[in-house]
Amino acid sequence: MNKRHPVTISTLCLLEDDTCRTGDYVVDMIAQAARRQRHDLIVAPLTPFLSFREGCESEDLARFAEQAGTHRTYLAIAMTERAKDGRVFCTSVLLDRDGRLAGKYRKTHALPDDTMALGDELPVFQTDFGVLGFSLGTDFYFPEVYAVEWMKGAEILVWQDYPERFREYFQWVPLLKARAVDSRAHLVVAMDEQAKAAIEA
Numbered sequence: 001m002n003k004r005h006p007v008t009i010s011t012l013c014l015l016e017d018d019t020c021r022t023g024d025y026v027v028d029m030i031a032q033a034a035r036r037q038r039h040d041l042i043v044a045p046l047t048p049f050l051s052f053r054e055g056c057e058s059e060d061l062a063r064f065a066e067q068a069g070t071h072r073t074y075l076a077i078a079m080t081e082r083a084k085d086g087r088v089f090c091t092s093v094l095l096d097r098d099g100r101l102a103g104k105y106r107k108t109h110a111l112p113d114d115t116m117a118l119g120d121e122l123p124v125f126q127t128d129f130g131v132l133g134f135s136l137g138t139d140f141y142f143p144e145v146y147a148v149e150w151m152k153g154a155e156i157l158v159w160q161d162y163p164e165r166f167r168e169y170f171q172w173v174p175l176l177k178a179r180a181v182d183s184r185a186h187l188v189v190a191m192d193e194q195a196k197a198a199i200e201a
Contacts, residue, residue, distance in 0.1 A: 008130045009041045009156075011190040016163055018165065021049040026077075027063050031152035032115035034071035040129045043076040045190040046136055048090065051080035057101050069099030074127055076190075078136055078160040081106065092134040092160060094125050102127070105134040109142045123150045130155040133185075137161055140175065143182060150183040157183055161191040 010033045014020055026047055033042050052060035061077070068075040074096055081091035081104075090107040106119025122145060124133045133149030133156070140159055149157060157179065180187040 007040045008038060009043065009188055010039055011188060011189070012045060013048070014045050014192050016192045021047075023050050023063070026050065027067060030064070030067045030075065031071075034067060034073060039071065041074045041076065041127075041132075041156075041188075043188055043190040044078065044156055045162065045192060046078040046090065046160040047098055048072045048080050048162055051082055052091075052093075052106040054081060054083045056092070056103075061095070061101075064093075065095055065099030066096065067099075068095040072097045074102070074129075076132075076134070076158055076160070081115070089117050089119060090136050091119075092136055092158070094127075094132065094134075096127070103132075105136070107136040107139055109139045109145060114138070124149055124151070124154045125139075126153045133157050135159045140172075140179070143179065144185040146179050146185075150185055154183070154185055156186045156188060158188045159190070161189070163192055 008074060012029050012033060013030065014026065030042060030044060050055040064075060064077055074094060076092060076094050078092040081089040083089060092105040093101065094104030096102040101124035103123060105123060108119045108122060110118055124131050131153045135145050135157065138194065139145045146157055176187060176189060
């Protein structure tokens with residue numbers, strides 16, 4: 001990790017409301033955060049109501065790339081990915097300070113009745129301020145995700161969440177702490193406002 005200056009990371013906390021489940025809302029929240037201060041990384045929660053097509057990232061993610069490039073920050077977003085073979089994934093996308101695609105992580109772990117396709121890789125991504133590892137939603141319940149990413153050199157772990165049908169938020173504080181301690185890494189969490197309020201209570 002870069003020792004020359006403090007690393008500045010912000011996470012977005014999106015409202016859990018139908019009127020806020022739009023691309024315009026998410027982009028506006030990113031822009032508001034970016035204007036407040038210089039950032040190394042801005043992380044948005046999982047937004048499965050948004051999507052992009054495999055192979056069309058430049059076109060489908062253009063407005064997000066514009067925010068990253070304009071504000072010279074890395075930007076982590078997560079949404080539905082429609083693969084060329086017809087499968088549907090839940091995917092984190094990392095954009096660099098020029099708005100270019102710097103990495104992509106497909107959710108690897110799910111509950112038995114989940115229907116989305118799963119990825120089969122746990123990549124980590126080198127940035128100019130450290131090495132990032134990603135997880136999404138129910139990945140959180142599987143400690144091996146974080147162990148593998150740590151063994152691959154991850155210094156900052158990013159978990160992006162969307163409200164689940166099983167909202168046992170009381171479990172999350174000890175689990176979040178355990179993931180960070182076990183992985184010897186910083187853990188960055190981006191979630192909706194209901195979950196945030198519940199685990200801070």
